[in-house]
Amino acid sequence: MTQPLTLEELKQVMAEADLLKSEADVEDALNRLASDITDRLADSMPVVYSIMNGGLVMAGRLLTKLNFPLEQGYMHATRYRGETTGSTDLQWQAPPSVPMEGRTVLILDDIFDEGNTLAEVVKSCEAQGAKEVLTAVLVNKIHDRKNTELKIDFIGLEVEDRYVFGCGMDYRGYWRNAAGIYAVKGL
Numbered sequence: 001m002t003q004p005l006t007l008e009e010l011k012q013v014m015a016e017a018d019l020l021k022s023e024a025d026v027e028d029a030l031n032r033l034a035s036d037i038t039d040r041l042a043d044s045m046p047v048v049y050s051i052m053n054g055g056l057v058m059a060g061r062l063l064t065k066l067n068f069p070l071e072q073g074y075m076h077a078t079r080y081r082g083e084t085t086g087s088t089d090l091q092w093q094a095p096p097s098v099p100m101e102g103r104t105v106l107i108l109d110d111i112f113d114e115g116n117t118l119a120e121v122v123k124s125c126e127a128q129g130a131k132e133v134l135t136a137v138l139v140n141k142i143h144d145r146k147n148t149e150l151k152i153d154f155i156g157l158e159v160e161d162r163y164v165f166g167c168g169m170d171y172r173g174y175w176r177n178a179a180g181i182y183a184v185k186g187l
């Protein structure tokens with residue numbers, strides 16, 4: 001079992017991390033996302049779900065920039081569970097909080113990495129009878145290990161192939177609250 005991190009270690013992770021995207025970069029990306037999502041979905045009365053936990057910060061910051069009628073919901077699916085590599089099985093900790101049958105659905109998540117999480121979530125929404133399912137992520141990680149053909153409809157930022165944290169993304173459970181996007185030293 002992985003040892004819990006101490007306060008000093010957590011401060012050191014931040015002190016040694018590389019800032020990949022500043023708070024201002026993130027804000028610009030959210031404004032662009034809001035504009036593109038509004039163009040596409042303003043007349044469709046969608047249900048907008050955040051995938052917990054990582055999607056929480058993005059959803060909170062994006063939703064108030066969407067000036068059209070929508071319902072908000074959440075679902076909790078996790079693959080990494082506080083580690084820096086993902087397990088093969090997606091664990092559902094909470095099913096979708098709002099029914100989606102016949103509805104336009106927009107899924108919000110923090111990061112599209114290998115893609116297993118969003119691919120399974122989209123499949124599950126389709127199986128629950130959603131009329132159409134769109135996806136938006138704050139960050140797309142650039143590498144050639146994507147495990148899915150899924151194309152993300154709205155992407156905020158692209159990051160290099162490193163383990164990142166901040167803006168909803170954790171380092172072993174911590175630092176989701178960081179306002180920029182950072183890469184862990186050595187990862």
Ligand SMILES: O=P(O)(O)OC[C@H]1O[C@H](OP(=O)(O)OP(=O)(O)O)[C@H](O)[C@@H]1O
Pocket residue numbers: 051052053054055077078079080081082086109110111112113114115116117118169170
């Ligand atoms: O594209 P993938 O390789 O599947 O990884 C992306 C997923 O990993 C993280 O979730 P995680 O399982 O860490 O749970 P969390 O949201 O609670 O951090 C993140 O929030 C995405 O949902």
Ligand SMILES: Nc1nc2[nH]cnc2c(=O)[nH]1
Pocket residue numbers: 080111113114162163164165169170171
């Ligand atoms: N926090 C975090 N979660 C992830 N899930 C998949 N990739 C990542 C990553 O780089 N950082």
